[in-house]
Amino acid sequence: MTILDILSRAVGSVSDLRRVVQAVADSDTDLAPVAAELLTKLDVALSAEDLAGLAAALPGEIINAVQGKFDPRFHPGGAG
Amino acid sequence: MTARSVSRLALAVVLLLGMLLAWPATPARAAGPDFYGAAGVNGAWLTGTDAAWPADFEAHGIIWTSLTPHIDLYGSLQYGFSNSYLRGIGGAKVTATDVNDPNFSLYLLAGYRGGSVDALQPSEWATGAGFGWRPSPENWPRFLIAGEASLGMESNLVIVHAGPRVYFGPLKF
Numbered sequence: 001m002t003i004l005d006i007l008s009r010a011v012g013s014v015s016d017l018r019r020v021v022q023a024v025a026d027s028d029t030d031l032a033p034v035a036a037e038l039l040t041k042l043d044v045a046l047s048a049e050d051l052a053g054l055a056a057a058l059p060g061e062i063i064n065a066v067q068g069k070f071d072p073r074f075h076p077g078g079a080g
Numbered sequence: 081m082t083a084r085s086v087s088r089l090a091l092a093v094v095l096l097l098g099m100l101l102a103w104p105a106t107p108a109r110a111a112g113p114d115f116y117g118a119a120g121v122n123g124a125w126l127t128g129t130d131a132a133w134p135a136d137f138e139a140h141g142i143i144w145t146s147l148t149p150h151i152d153l154y155g156s157l158q159y160g161f162s163n164s165y166l167r168g169i170g171g172a173k174v175t176a177t178d179v180n181d182p183n184f185s186l187y188l189l190a191g192y193r194g195g196s197v198d199a200l201q202p203s204e205w206a207t208g209a210g211f212g213w214r215p216s217p218e219n220w221p222r223f224l225i226a227g228e229a230s231l232g233m234e235s236n237l238v239i240v241h242a243g244p245r246v247y248f249g250p251l252k253f
Contacts (some may be wrong), residue, residue, distance in 0.1 A: 012231070013208045013231045013238055014209045014229060016125075016229045017211075017227050017229040017240055017242070018212065020125060020240055021242065026236060029195075034215060037215075038138055041211075041213065050091055054150060056148060058150060061147075061148035061150055062148075062151065071148050072114035072145075072147065072250070073149045073177070074250070075146060075175040076177075076183055076185050076211075076212030076224055077173065077175050077184045077187040077226065078111040078116055078142075078144040078146065078173070078175075078212060078247075079116070079118035079120070079142055079212050079214050079224045079247050080142075080173075080187065080210035080211060080227060
């Protein structure tokens, strides 16, 4: 299994996550508008430039982390 | 959870904590990693060929550390109330924050997960994706909505969870 295979499977799992959010957005509950806004955010695709930039930055960040050179950020996704 | 999977998870946690605790002793380090924690609840869904049950309601706890602008390490535990199980996953996330909204981020994960019941076995490496969102940072700065889907590389079982969280941190050691 190549790295691309692993990445494609990882990204493919997003469809399951999106399905859950879509179900809430389609429901007749107070959460529907919140879920609809969340769907809008999830559906904004990362551009090729975004992904290329991320891929370019990762090796250097991994090296920095191993060397103990930290540059932390708060990521809301950390609580996922 | 089998003794073997417990020992694997314990080893992974010990190695992670060992690495992180060793770093503060390095005098040349200018700034340490930030640590965060969160607690909340999930709706959880299992999908896949052998999924034993479709859904459950969980308590969720997680700790994570931000090392670099795009890399987090994390470990989480969930307890399912309907099916009385304990499951967990730990590993690394590569994150991307929305340039137009710093309160929303997506991530890809690679980690090791396991569970206390047969339906959540085997303990295995998993990949997946998720998101985190602070919908109202001005009014509720510690309130998040988060979700994740993880795919077992051996079982092809997909576990999806999503729900609200309250987080604390950053803590520095």
